[in-house]
Amino acid sequence: MSTHTWIQAEALAARLGDPRLRIFDCRFDLARPDSGRERYLDEHLPGALYADLNRDLAAPATATSGRHPLPSPATFEARLRAWGVNAGSLVVAYDDGNGAFAARLWWMLRWLGHDEVLVLDGGMRRWLALGLPLDEEVPVPPGGDFVARLRPDCAVDAATVLEAARDATARVIDVRAPERYRGEVEPIDAVAGHVPGARNHPFTSSLDAQGRFLPPDELRRRLSASLDGVPAHRTIAMCGSGVTACHLLLALEHAGLGGARLYPGSWSEWSSDPARPVRTGESA
Numbered sequence: 001m002s003t004h005t006w007i008q009a010e011a012l013a014a015r016l017g018d019p020r021l022r023i024f025d026c027r028f029d030l031a032r033p034d035s036g037r038e039r040y041l042d043e044h045l046p047g048a049l050y051a052d053l054n055r056d057l058a059a060p061a062t063a064t065s066g067r068h069p070l071p072s073p074a075t076f077e078a079r080l081r082a083w084g085v086n087a088g089s090l091v092v093a094y095d096d097g098n099g100a101f102a103a104r105l106w107w108m109l110r111w112l113g114h115d116e117v118l119v120l121d122g123g124m125r126r127w128l129a130l131g132l133p134l135d136e137e138v139p140v141p142p143g144g145d146f147v148a149r150l151r152p153d154c155a156v157d158a159a160t161v162l163e164a165a166r167d168a169t170a171r172v173i174d175v176r177a178p179e180r181y182r183g184e185v186e187p188i189d190a191v192a193g194h195v196p197g198a199r200n201h202p203f204t205s206s207l208d209a210q211g212r213f214l215p216p217d218e219l220r221r222r223l224s225a226s227l228d229g230v231p232a233h234r235t236i237a238m239c240g241s242g243v244t245a246c247h248l249l250l251a252l253e254h255a256g257l258g259g260a261r262l263y264p265g266s267w268s269e270w271s272s273d274p275a276r277p278v279r280t281g282e283s284a
Contacts, residue, residue, distance in 0.1 A: 005254035066269030067241035084141030094120035097211035107246035113149030165197030183280030191271035233259030
């Protein structure tokens with residue numbers, strides 16, 4: 001099982017003050033985009049900086065890009081340096097609890113070649129439940145020297161997704177809620193449904209009732225069932241806009257099933273082109 005996935009709150013609390021440590025608050029609400037920053041300013045983990053999904057972890061959307069396109073590697077490298085991230089930094093990301101937004105930062109750092117990054121299991125919810133320390137001060141980090149070492153094969157485009165969805169030796173996993181996958185509801189994007197051939201594995205199925213990750217053996221059992229004999233390196237994760245799909249990649253990595261790739265544009269990009277096929281209902 002991978003050790004480059006998540007960290008328990010107690011272990012992180014014991015490391016506070018470590019000069020290598022860089023903590024990022026990734027709390028976000030798609031319906032209220034400024035609320036995460038507001039809550040960060042109210043209180044956050046000691047030493048944490050705020051990483052905004054729209055401003056820091058995505059580039060401006062276009063008509064065809066999907067809702068949260070990746071920033072350029074150079075842009076994100078500059079952001080990491082401004083945040084004080086170095087080659088030797090241990091980065092920890094957290095959000096409200098389930099890790100959906102924190103996993104986006106986790107994946108983006110790995111995309112740029114930095115493996116020393118962890119997600120706080122249970123996030124702020126777990127931290128508060130344990131009565132661990134909080135802070136209101138916004139730190140001013142020293143400049144970092146982070147250098148991107150891009151792993152371009154971590155991400156794929158729509159053409160690769162179409163090919164994989166038609167290939168019995170590959171797998172496309174859609175982590176949206178079942179009702180969105182089936183096309184029964186679509187609260188955000190203009191078109192409802194899924195990529196024909198994609199299978200549904202909601203990202204929440206990797207979590208327990210408290211929003212913490214399941215034990216690695218149980219994760220592996222559930223994830224292997226969705227992969228259905230296809231190796232992880234032949235698997236592509238997608239969601240609505242390339243955010244919660246990172247949560248699946250995090251779970252796969254922790255379960256010892258690393259190597260899967262992200263479709264950053266996901267459904268919001270796929271459905272923007274009327275020429276791309278769409279299916280509703282269960283996967284055939």
